[in-house]
Amino acid sequence: MTPPLLEMQGICMEFPGVKALDNVDLVLKQGEIHAIVGENGAGKSTLIKVLAGAYRPTAGRVFIDGAEVHIADPRHGLACGIGVVYQDRALVPSLTAVQNILLGREPARLGVLDGAAMRAQAEEALNMMGVSVPLDVPVGELSAGDQQLVEIAKIALLKPRIMVLDEPTAALSDREIECLFGLLRRFREQGIGIIYISHHLNEVFELADTVTVLRNGGVAGTGPVSGFTTGDVIRLMIDRDLSSQYVKEPVDIGNEVLRTEALTCRRIGVHDVSISVRAGEIVGLGGLMGAGRSELASLIFGAVRPDSGRVLVDGRDVTPKSVRQAIKAGIYLVPEKRREFGLVAVESIMSNMTLPFLRDFVRMGVVGTAAERGPVEKLMGELRVKARKATDPVATLSGGNQQKVVIAKWLAKAGRVFIFDEPTQGIDVGAKTEVYQMMLNLARAGAGVILISSDLRELVAMSDRVYVMRAGRLAGEVKQGEVDGEAVLRYALGGV
Amino acid sequence: MRESKLTRIIWGYGTLIGFLVLVAVFSLASDSFLRVNNILNILRQISMLAIISTGLTFCMVTGDFDLGLGSLGSLAGVATVSLLVKGYPTIVGVLGGLAAAGVFGLANALLVTRVGISSFISTLAAGSVATGVTFLYTQGQAIYGTMPEAFAFIGRGYVGAIPAPVIIMVIIVALGEFVLSRTRTGRYMHAIGGNMAAARLSGVAVERYRGLGLLFSSLGAGGAGIILASRLGSGQPTAASGFFLDAISAAFLGQTVLRDGRPSVIGTFLGVLIIGVINNGLTLLGVSYYWQDISKGIIIVLAVALATLRPKHGSH
Numbered sequence: 001m002t003p004p005l006l007e008m009q010g011i012c013m014e015f016p017g018v019k020a021l022d023n024v025d026l027v028l029k030q031g032e033i034h035a036i037v038g039e040n041g042a043g044k045s046t047l048i049k050v051l052a053g054a055y056r057p058t059a060g061r062v063f064i065d066g067a068e069v070h071i072a073d074p075r076h077g078l079a080c081g082i083g084v085v086y087q088d089r090a091l092v093p094s095l096t097a098v099q100n101i102l103l104g105r106e107p108a109r110l111g112v113l114d115g116a117a118m119r120a121q122a123e124e125a126l127n128m129m130g131v132s133v134p135l136d137v138p139v140g141e142l143s144a145g146d147q148q149l150v151e152i153a154k155i156a157l158l159k160p161r162i163m164v165l166d167e168p169t170a171a172l173s174d175r176e177i178e179c180l181f182g183l184l185r186r187f188r189e190q191g192i193g194i195i196y197i198s199h200h201l202n203e204v205f206e207l208a209d210t211v212t213v214l215r216n217g218g219v220a221g222t223g224p225v226s227g228f229t230t231g232d233v234i235r236l237m238i239d240r241d242l243s244s245q246y247v248k249e250p251v252d253i254g255n256e257v258l259r260t261e262a263l264t265c266r267r268i269g270v271h272d273v274s275i276s277v278r279a280g281e282i283v284g285l286g287g288l289m290g291a292g293r294s295e296l297a298s299l300i301f302g303a304v305r306p307d308s309g310r311v312l313v314d315g316r317d318v319t320p321k322s323v324r325q326a327i328k329a330g331i332y333l334v335p336e337k338r339r340e341f342g343l344v345a346v347e348s349i350m351s352n353m354t355l356p357f358l359r360d361f362v363r364m365g366v367v368g369t370a371a372e373r374g375p376v377e378k379l380m381g382e383l384r385v386k387a388r389k390a391t392d393p394v395a396t397l398s399g400g401n402q403q404k405v406v407i408a409k410w411l412a413k414a415g416r417v418f419i420f421d422e423p424t425q426g427i428d429v430g431a432k433t434e435v436y437q438m439m440l441n442l443a444r445a446g447a448g449v450i451l452i453s454s455d456l457r458e459l460v461a462m463s464d465r466v467y468v469m470r471a472g473r474l475a476g477e478v479k480q481g482e483v484d485g486e487a488v489l490r491y492a493l494g495g496v
Numbered sequence: 497m498r499e500s501k502l503t504r505i506i507w508g509y510g511t512l513i514g515f516l517v518l519v520a521v522f523s524l525a526s527d528s529f530l531r532v533n534n535i536l537n538i539l540r541q542i543s544m545l546a547i548i549s550t551g552l553t554f555c556m557v558t559g560d561f562d563l564g565l566g567s568l569g570s571l572a573g574v575a576t577v578s579l580l581v582k583g584y585p586t587i588v589g590v591l592g593g594l595a596a597a598g599v600f601g602l603a604n605a606l607l608v609t610r611v612g613i614s615s616f617i618s619t620l621a622a623g624s625v626a627t628g629v630t631f632l633y634t635q636g637q638a639i640y641g642t643m644p645e646a647f648a649f650i651g652r653g654y655v656g657a658i659p660a661p662v663i664i665m666v667i668i669v670a671l672g673e674f675v676l677s678r679t680r681t682g683r684y685m686h687a688i689g690g691n692m693a694a695a696r697l698s699g700v701a702v703e704r705y706r707g708l709g710l711l712f713s714s715l716g717a718g719g720a721g722i723i724l725a726s727r728l729g730s731g732q733p734t735a736a737s738g739f740f741l742d743a744i745s746a747a748f749l750g751q752t753v754l755r756d757g758r759p760s761v762i763g764t765f766l767g768v769l770i771i772g773v774i775n776n777g778l779t780l781l782g783v784s785y786y787w788q789d790i791s792k793g794i795i796i797v798l799a800v801a802l803a804t805l806r807p808k809h810g811s812h
Contacts, residue, residue: 303697327699341697344690346756351683355698358680366678393756409698 003066005030005193006051006162011060013046013217020046021057022217028162028193033184035196035204035225038214039237039489040289040454044197045087047214048164051195052084053077064162083160085151087167093140097150098122100139101157125157129183145176152183163187164195169203170290181207199288201230201493213237234493238456238485245429246461247436253464254279256315257448258331258417260300263309268295269472273309277417277448282439284463285452286488292472293452294336297419300450301333302326313416327356330416334406334423336452338399342406345395349387350376352394352405357412379408384434400431407438418442419450424458436462456485470494510802511753511763514795515770522777529780536659542772543661544720548739549746549764550672551716555709556747556759557676559689560608560615562713564600564623565743569721569736571626572597574634576722577731581641589647593725594718600626601714605707615710630733639731651726661723668719673761685709686758742771745796752803770795 006028013021021043028034038044049055051062053071062069064080071077077084091100098119107117119135126132126149133146133153142150148168155163165184169177184194184207198204204211205225212222213236220236221228258277263270270292277283285293298304300311302320311319313329320326326333335341343352350368353376354361361372376390383404387397394405403423410418420439424432439462443449453459459466466478468491476491478484523530548565555562576593580586600622607618653660676682684705687695696702721736728735749767751757771792778788 301697323696324699324701333697335697340691341693344687344694346690346758347686351687355683355687355695355700358683362680365680367680367683368678 003063004028005032005065007063007066008047008051009061009063011047011050011062012058013043013050013055014058020217021050024060024214024217024219026212026219026222028195030161030193031188031191032210033188033194033196033208034210034212035198035208036212036214037198037201037204037233037237038220039456042214042237043217044214045166046217048084048166048195048197051077051082051162051164053082078158078160081159081161082164083155083158083162084164085148085155085166085168087170090154091139091147091151094138096137097133097135097139097142097146097153100150101125101154103154105157121157122153125153129153129156130186131179131183143176144171145173145179148172148176148180149183156187160192162193162195164197166197167199168196169198169200177203199493201233204233205230234486234489237489245433245436246458247433247440248462249440251280251440251443253281254446257313258300258450259312259315260296261310261312263296263299263306263311265295265299265304265306267307268292268298268304270295270299270306271472273469273474275467275474277450279446279448280443281464282443282449282451282462284459284466284483284488285450285469286456286459286466286478287469287475287492289454291469291492293469294421295472296469297333297335297421297450297452300326300417301331301419303333330414331419332356332410332415332417333419334403334410334421336421336425338402338406343394343402346393348391349380349385349394349397349405350390353379353408354412356409360412375412379411383408383438398428398431400427400434403427403431403435404438407435414445415442415447417448417450419452421452422454423451424453424455432458456488459488460485468492511749511766511770511799514799515766515773518770518773518777522773522780526777526780529777532657534776534780536657536662538772538776539662539665540659541776542768543659543665544723544736545739545742545746545771546665546765546768547668547723548716548720548736549743549750549768550668550761551713551719552743552747553672553750553759553761553764554676554685554712554716555615556751557682557685557689558706558709559692560619560706560709562604562619562710562717563616563740564604564619564621564626565713565717566737566740567623567626567630568597568600568714568717569724569739570732570734571600571630572718572721573725573728573735574630574639574731574733576647577639577641577643577725578633580643580647581639586644586646586650589643590650590722593722594715597626597714597718597721598711601711602707604710604714608710609703609707619710619713627733634731634733636733638733640729643729647726648729649726651723651728661727664719664723668716669761669765673765676761681705681708689758742792745792746771749796749799752799757803 004027008026011021011024024047036044050057053074053076069080071080101122102118107114131149133149139147139150168180187194196208208225211225211228213220213233215237255278256276257279260273260275263273273296287293299306302323302325305321310317318329339345354372363369363371373390385401385404394402423435439449451462460483463483465480466483466488468475468488470492475494478487528534552562552565572593575596576589579592580589604618604622607613608615649660651661655663684700687700688702688705692702720739724735725731746767747759747764749770750763751759753763753766754760774792775788
């Protein structure tokens with residue numbers, strides 16, 4: 001029996017504190033389209049990076065045609081015949097298709113670029129794919145579909161035997177997707193093995209021969225696509241392990257505190273979103289990455305102005321034109337990526353904590369007096385922020401303690417609506433539990449809480465209800481008492 | 497790597513130690529360096545530079561920059577003198593000069609915060625326009641005439657043994673340090689310079705405080721230009737242009753004073769002192785003026801290079 005084109009055996013990948021891949025096996029045959037599916041953070045991207053040579057696995061072996069290879073870096077990966085089309089395009093927008101396709105491999109004579117040869121090679125790659133794109137305009141001006149083709153041509157030129165595509169349809173129209181599928185089927189006929197990563201299960205069932213479901217860094221199931229239904233796949237994707245790190249207690253639900261009416265902002269891709277949050281409720285906002293959840297939060301919080309629609313707090317129209325107006329209306333945001341959006345890392349814990357309501361902490365126009373230090377130190381104690389003193393720079397704190405500082409900013413003045421955007425990303429389990437406790441305390445105090453999370457278990461465990469977004473729109477609402485991962489994923493994935 | 501106490505002190509106070517070494521070297525090399533007279537002389541020489549650099553520090557704290565300082569200073573001096581020779585009282589002349597520079601500061605503020613132009617471009621253009629306006633008005637000639645005694649006092653007067661500009665400098669530097677480190681305005685400016693996105697998402701009026709930084713910068717330049725005009729007893733169209741490089745040097749030296757490399761008024765003032773001491777010391781030793789420029793350049797590069805190389809805290 002001939003060995004498979006690619007075999008990955010027992011791949012493990014550990015980062016400090018996280019096991020991203022846990023004993024993953026994968027077999028790819030010649031002329032096979034093999035889909036890999038899984039939730040955000042299930043390990044799909046990490047697996048590809050291991051295959052491409054961008055990461056060295058902590059354990060495990062990789063075989064090509066039955067011979068073991070040790071892929072040292074992406075260049076070596078390419079030399080082994082592994083071509084990866086990454087999710088975020090690696091094109092230079094100001095260069096033409098020809099220049100992009102041959103970037104770094106330009107044919108030259110005595111150091112002078114050979115324009116005719118470049119063009120010929122690029123055309124050859126595109127002909128081989130049976131497609132054509134405008135060759136002489138900057139790729140930044142091409143449609144998303146054409147850009148994707150240029151990206152693939154770049155890889156196809158190297159005649160890889162294994163081709164990996166990470167979410168290739170994310171920005172494509174239906175017609176462009178059809179075209180891409182045709183292309184991939186032609187590659188399959190040429191005997192190329194294709195690894196296809198997608199969130200869209202309908203695509204997987206239309207295109208792929210084999211599917212592997214990843215969950216929490218491990219393989220949850222694998223086999224021919226014909227052996228699965230979409231329901232099977234979704235069930236495999238969901239992690240049912242509800243450990244005790246979540247703190248959820250019943251809270252009396254009061255009147256509506258927040259309502260959005262048909263909020264729309266085309267520029268950031270939010271369309272017609274109407275949601276409602278009541279006092280004491282923790283309302284989850286689910287969806288895939290790029291579904292428009294953080295964008296919706298930025299509209300509610302006034303960081304971006306909507307084209308149309310309204311935001312109401314306690315029934316009053318407060319549609320904010322700025323962050324300051326939103327804060328005045330009692331809408332507070334704990335943003336995602338705290339180092340980028342939440343913290344002034346070089347400044348002290350104290351100056352971060354008091355930034356939004358600094359006016360309340362000055363004495364005779366002076367900051368840094370006991371009027372500021374006292375409340376800050378009290379809050380640090382209550383939230384158990386581990387630091388030597390209030391004037392330490394935030395940069396010196398651990399991730400969990402940094403996140404506590406971001407949340408503490410908003411505790412100085414009672415708010416009506418708290419939006420938590422990925423509040424537990426990159427923090428340890430202990431700090432996570434404390435963050436959940438803070439959310440619960442706010443709900444108990446009569447605020448409405450919105451939780452945006454890509455961690456499905458967290459979302460399901462903490463939320464009373466869940467709105468699910470897909471492609472900038474509300475895809476559905478999972479009502480109280482019906483919240484489970486399957487229901488959320490069905491709406492998030494769509495088309496199933 | 498664990499730091500010993502000694503290396504920590506050297507890294508933490510390197511710029512200050514460097515300043516003290518300079519003072520020690522010059523006082524050994526020249527008998528007159530440490531005399532009270534000479535010290536007052538140094539302070540008077542640096543007074544205008546200190547004021548202009550304090551203003552610059554404000555706009556650097558929010559992450560902006562001001563390349564038009566010299567031109568704004570000259571413009572303010574010319575505006576003040578021409579008001580005074582027309583017979584207006586000193587207070588009107590001084591306010592008029594500050595307003596002339598302030599208008600350009602406001603224009604920068606609007607262009608940077610509303611239009612979104614980088615402050616490098618905006619202040620460069622403002623400086624160019626200010627120079628043009630000054631030359632159009634003066635036709636390139638110095639403006640002379642009889643001016644009030646009170647105006648002469650600003651640059652040339654004494655309170656007891658202390659020169660008046662030194663007193664103004666002390667007030668401005670102390671006020672600047674207070675505003676930047678102990679008031680809400682200063683807090684907001686530091687937050688904006690540290691992470692503009694986070695400041696905005698915390699409800700800080702980012703545009704207002706960035707604009708204020710650029711305004712303060714122009715007013716500092718204007719103030720220095722007016723004192724210079726008083727010292728010169730005339731309004732000269734390029735009088736303050738020489739301050740520009742020294743002010744930038746002082747501010748960069750100042751950033752090396754604190755361990756995290758942020759601008760501060762006190763740090764900038766130390767930078768000003770270093771430049772003042774180098775200029776004065778080399779002159780006392782009879783070193784050619786051109787060597788002063790060369791040595792200043794080298795010292796600045798050395799100081800900033802050491803500050804870049806030193807271990808930062810919090811970078812784990």
